[in-house]
Amino acid sequence: MATETQSQPADWPGRYFHIDQVLNTPGPRTDESFLAGDGVKDFLRNKSKILVIGAGGLGCEILANLALTGFKDIHVIDMDTIDISNLNRQFLFRPKDVGKSKAIVAAEFIMKRVPGVKVTPYFGKIQDKDDAYYMQFNLVICGLDSVEARRWMNATLVNLVDPEEPESLKPLIDGGTEGFKGQARVILPTITSCYECSLDMLNKQTAFPICTIANTPRLPEHCIEWASVLEWPRVRGDLKLDTDDPEHIGWLYKIALARANEFKIEGVTWSLTQGVVKNIIPAIASTNAVIAAACCNEAFKIATSSAAYLNNYFMLIGTDGVYSYTFEHEKRDDCPVCGGEALEMTLKPTTTVEELIDILVEKQDIQIKKPSLSTPTKQIYFQAPPQLEEATRPNLEKKVSDLVPPGGEVTVTATTLPFSLSLRISYSE
Amino acid sequence: MSQEAQDIQDSTTAIVAESAPDAKTRRYDRQLRLWAASGQSALESSRVLVIAGTATSTSVLKNLVLPGIGHFTILDPLEVTPEDAGNNFFLEGPSSIGKSRAEEAVRLLCELNDGVDGKADKRSLEEVLENDKEWLSDFTIVIAHNLDPKLLQRLSEYLWSDTTFPPLVVVRSAGFLAEFYIQYHEHSVIESHSETTPSLRIDKAFPALLDYATTLDFENMDVTDHGHIPYVVILVRVLEDWKKAHNGLPPQTYAEKKEFKQGIMAMRKKSDEENFEEAEAQAYRSWTATTVPSEISELFDDPKVKSVTPSSPPFYHLVNALAKFVQEQPSHTLPLSSTLPDMKASTSAYIHLQTLYKRRAEEEKAAFKSYLQVPIAEDMVDAFVKNSHALKLLRGKQWGAVDKDGAALVKGGEVAPKELSVHLALSALSSVIDKSQPGAPLTPTVEALTEEAQALLPGGASLPDDFDNAVGEVARAPTADLPNVAALLGGLVAQEVIKMITKQYIPIHGYCTIDLVDAWTGTLKLSDLKP
Numbered sequence: 001m002a003t004e005t006q007s008q009p010a011d012w013p014g015r016y017f018h019i020d021q022v023l024n025t026p027g028p029r030t031d032e033s034f035l036a037g038d039g040v041k042d043f044l045r046n047k048s049k050i051l052v053i054g055a056g057g058l059g060c061e062i063l064a065n066l067a068l069t070g071f072k073d074i075h076v077i078d079m080d081t082i083d084i085s086n087l088n089r090q091f092l093f094r095p096k097d098v099g100k101s102k103a104i105v106a107a108e109f110i111m112k113r114v115p116g117v118k119v120t121p122y123f124g125k126i127q128d129k130d131d132a133y134y135m136q137f138n139l140v141i142c143g144l145d146s147v148e149a150r151r152w153m154n155a156t157l158v159n160l161v162d163p164e165e166p167e168s169l170k171p172l173i174d175g176g177t178e179g180f181k182g183q184a185r186v187i188l189p190t191i192t193s194c195y196e197c198s199l200d201m202l203n204k205q206t207a208f209p210i211c212t213i214a215n216t217p218r219l220p221e222h223c224i225e226w227a228s229v230l231e232w233p234r235v236r237g238d239l240k241l242d243t244d245d246p247e248h249i250g251w252l253y254k255i256a257l258a259r260a261n262e263f264k265i266e267g268v269t270w271s272l273t274q275g276v277v278k279n280i281i282p283a284i285a286s287t288n289a290v291i292a293a294a295c296c297n298e299a300f301k302i303a304t305s306s307a308a309y310l311n312n313y314f315m316l317i318g319t320d321g322v323y324s325y326t327f328e329h330e331k332r333d334d335c336p337v338c339g340g341e342a343l344e345m346t347l348k349p350t351t352t353v354e355e356l357i358d359i360l361v362e363k364q365d366i367q368i369k370k371p372s373l374s375t376p377t378k379q380i381y382f383q384a385p386p387q388l389e390e391a392t393r394p395n396l397e398k399k400v401s402d403l404v405p406p407g408g409e410v411t412v413t414a415t416t417l418p419f420s421l422s423l424r425i426s427y428s429e
Numbered sequence: 430m431s432q433e434a435q436d437i438q439d440s441t442t443a444i445v446a447e448s449a450p451d452a453k454t455r456r457y458d459r460q461l462r463l464w465a466a467s468g469q470s471a472l473e474s475s476r477v478l479v480i481a482g483t484a485t486s487t488s489v490l491k492n493l494v495l496p497g498i499g500h501f502t503i504l505d506p507l508e509v510t511p512e513d514a515g516n517n518f519f520l521e522g523p524s525s526i527g528k529s530r531a532e533e534a535v536r537l538l539c540e541l542n543d544g545v546d547g548k549a550d551k552r553s554l555e556e557v558l559e560n561d562k563e564w565l566s567d568f569t570i571v572i573a574h575n576l577d578p579k580l581l582q583r584l585s586e587y588l589w590s591d592t593t594f595p596p597l598v599v600v601r602s603a604g605f606l607a608e609f610y611i612q613y614h615e616h617s618v619i620e621s622h623s624e625t626t627p628s629l630r631i632d633k634a635f636p637a638l639l640d641y642a643t644t645l646d647f648e649n650m651d652v653t654d655h656g657h658i659p660y661v662v663i664l665v666r667v668l669e670d671w672k673k674a675h676n677g678l679p680p681q682t683y684a685e686k687k688e689f690k691q692g693i694m695a696m697r698k699k700s701d702e703e704n705f706e707e708a709e710a711q712a713y714r715s716w717t718a719t720t721v722p723s724e725i726s727e728l729f730d731d732p733k734v735k736s737v738t739p740s741s742p743p744f745y746h747l748v749n750a751l752a753k754f755v756q757e758q759p760s761h762t763l764p765l766s767s768t769l770p771d772m773k774a775s776t777s778a779y780i781h782l783q784t785l786y787k788r789r790a791e792e793e794k795a796a797f798k799s800y801l802q803v804p805i806a807e808d809m810v811d812a813f814v815k816n817s818h819a820l821k822l823l824r825g826k827q828w829g830a831v832d833k834d835g836a837a838l839v840k841g842g843e844v845a846p847k848e849l850s851v852h853l854a855l856s857a858l859s860s861v862i863d864k865s866q867p868g869a870p871l872t873p874t875v876e877a878l879t880e881e882a883q884a885l886l887p888g889g890a891s892l893p894d895d896f897d898n899a900v901g902e903v904a905r906a907p908t909a910d911l912p913n914v915a916a917l918l919g920g921l922v923a924q925e926v927i928k929m930i931t932k933q934y935i936p937i938h939g940y941c942t943i944d945l946v947d948a949w950t951g952t953l954k955l956s957d958l959k960p
Contacts, residue, residue, distance in 0.1 A: 014511030017515060065916050088459055219771050253446065271454075282460065284927075289916055293914070321954075
């Protein structure tokens with residue numbers, strides 16, 4: 001019986017009883033362009049093609065919700081494999097799946113559970129795929145834990161937009177969680193605020209100054225950083241630190257604990273050691289469920305026009321009651337991805353190229369890890385390839401004002417990001 | 430391994446270190462960082478009853494089974510319909526049709542976590558209420574989704590009838606709209622995980638701190654040491670000197686505060702002493718009086734706190750002792766917290782300061798304990814003292830009480846019209862269901878629903894403007910348990926249930942309402958509904 005129904009993808013009467021209530025009738029706030037009935041159902045179930053980025057905490061939830069709401073052609077990309085610590089929330093995985101590809105296991109599970117849904121997994125990186133690949137989808141939903149991957153996906157979809165070709169505009173729905181907090185947003189590339197526009201909303205990561213770690217530790221975290229940043233390379237040589245290897249974590253823990261005892265610092269534990277070196281973010285099923293549902297609800301509304309979609313940012317804080325805030329995040333004219341205008345930057349006449357690079361790395365709304373700099377006429381500094389790095393290295397000590405005239409433009413690029421940033425430089429004196 | 434690595438290994442073996450975490454700790458690692466072993470243990474001892482195996486119910490349960498509750502029961506006499514098989518992830522499509530909905534859902538939910546015990550109970554709620562209602566009190570919490578209004582009424586009355594009976598979570602949804610409410614008599618929280626930090630008590634420095642700060646020879650100190658005096662010590666010293674010159678008063682006016690800050694910066698021996706910059710930035714701590722937050726002092730006057738008996742819950746005994754501590758201890762403050770934030774300092778100066786705080790906190794904790802009239806577990810006393818600035822006591826109302834209180838509804842329309850509109854639209858739907866024949870198709874008109882909502886309000890009061898938007902959605906999809914709405918409710922309800930069970934973080938106090946057309950959630954807080 002079970003196998004028979006699995007090979008029979010046809011819908012059964014009553015299958016969409018719940019969903020069809022909102023597809024058969026408009027509501028008070030439904031746009032006039034909504035065509036209730038069979039047309040919209042046919043588009044949702046037979047024509048739309050949706051891409052899910054990430055098959056982790058959010059991804060598992062997103063896939064299940066999409067399948068139940070009637071999307072039948074779903075693709076999913078994830079480069080990770082399943083770890084035991086995923087099992088407290090990534091509900092498509094079982095202990096026997098540890099070590100396997102998240103995308104593949106998740107896709108198989110959904111297809112087994114929800115008849116007639118095709119999920120196509122890709123076990124690899126989003127960067128492996130080209131524009132033609134991304135062009136085939138109507139919608140993209142991101143459930144990622146990496147800022148870098150989100151920036152790449154966002155910039156790729158913005159670059160894809162061809163004003164002559166309406167189909168090239170792919171709505172991007174992005175979700176993210178951290179403990180009891182999370183956010184979901186709808187990005188219409190080039191039209192609404194994009195991921196890059198809101199970079200300054202990210203929490204700044206706590207970085208401990210190296211002198212504190214080396215000379216004046218006060219917190220257990222300082223001792224752990226000492227073990228991982230200074231002692232590991234010094235003692236273990238070229239061996240690469242694998243934060244998933246219990247032997248490596250155990251070693252760091254013991255070293256950190258010894259240092260803590262030496263300085264009478266309390267609180268170094270195995271769990272804290274792992275948390276600091278892996279930069280672990282707490283994650284629970286319930287928050288992921290809320291944010292994934294919010295994302296999928298937007299995907300459903302966009303695909304069917306059955307109700308207006310989110311404009312454009314929903315954030316949730318669940319620690320004290322249920323607090324959420326829905327607002328319109330504004331587009332930035334000087335956004336390096338979707339803005340078009342150069343970012344104004346005022347430097348001291350004495351600022352060196354190296355200092356400018358430090359400023360760019362630190363600046364909350366830019367966050368470019370290894371920027372390369374050039375002007376329309378010359379290369380200022382390039383991080384790679386090695387020959388070019390060597391050739392431009394002497395410029396690091398030079399003053400920017402000796403290389404760029406007031407009002408001049410500097411183009412900033414980084415290999416990890418598929419876009420360049422234009423700076424218009426002026427000098428304070 | 431190199432010789433040096435070997436040496437380090439040897440030198441560290443003397444320290445008692447934890448061994449690598451076991452499989453269970455690894456599995457729960459990401460949540461233990463939120464509610465720790467104590468919260469996890471509360472979850473693992475809990476027994477959750479869910480009434481009706483709907484898509485929303487199984488979504489809630491999924492988010493409780495994954496983090497590891499002890500036991501759950503689904504109470505549901507129905508068989509899986511084709512409609513259920515289409516919207517519930519914890520049924521296996523057409524192959525589940527005709528089988529027991531409770532059994533199918535329990536079987537598939539149990540696959541999520543070996544450590545959780547699940548049971549299907551095929552009795553109807555009506556049967557339980559008739560013949561076996563004591564059985565309901567055996568659970569930690571009861572969750573009910575879209576129950577028949579009459580049965581819900583009886584269930585809520587029974588669970589409200591005894592203060593020791595489990596809380597009831599009432600969940601209602603129709604199409605894009607939903608709400609939930611937690612019925613509890615009271616809920617106290619010690620570990621609220623508040624983001625407000627306790628006072629460092631710079632304005633009321635305890636003797637050892639004052640002595641340390643005032644005897645430290647700033648002038649003749651080595652330059653490096655001078656640049657590593659913790660800002661707390663700097664502020665205590667500067668404030669003490671200031672008070673001597675100003676009749677014992679801290680800086681009052683803007684000009685004085687500015688002068689105070691300038692005084693701090695003038696003490697620098699080098700222009701780049703970050704500790705003095707920190708002291709300047711934190712200078713407000715010197716003139717901000719350490720007081721007992723009003724929400725805490727209000728607890729002191731609570732009749733149940735004032736009249737504790739040996740059988741009173743520990744929370745009341747702890748608050749009673751806290752009230753006496755504040756009244757009788759010379760500082761008239763809450764007990765000192767031993768948690769010191771990080772600050773620019775040398776290791777020795779910081780650890781010395783931390784030791785002063787810890788020692789004093791221990792002394793104050795001992796003083797606090799002397800006021801306790803009954804013995805209370807050490808862990809609980811520790812947590813209480815540590816969180817005494819952020820305690821929470823919530824007093825609830827019976828489910829449905831708000832709908833019988835016209836004045837509260839009118840107030841709700843003023844303070845939260847959108848939220849009230851969703852609530853009224855769903856209450857109107859319940860009224861329509863209540864009056865309709867069992868089994869008859871449910872297709873209420875906007876007019877019929879509006880009439881029911883209007884009937885809840887006192888004469889002359891009008892429905893909020895937002896009501897039209899809400900009621901239209903209910904009329905559009907009165908029986909739709911949409912997968913995305915079910916999933917979102919599943920997350921929010923499970924989150925609140927986890928808070929109730931662990932007694933950590935603060936649960937809702939009233940209704941949480943949800944509108945997934947405009948993508949918002951809101952709350953109708955009981956405390957805001959008082960006319």
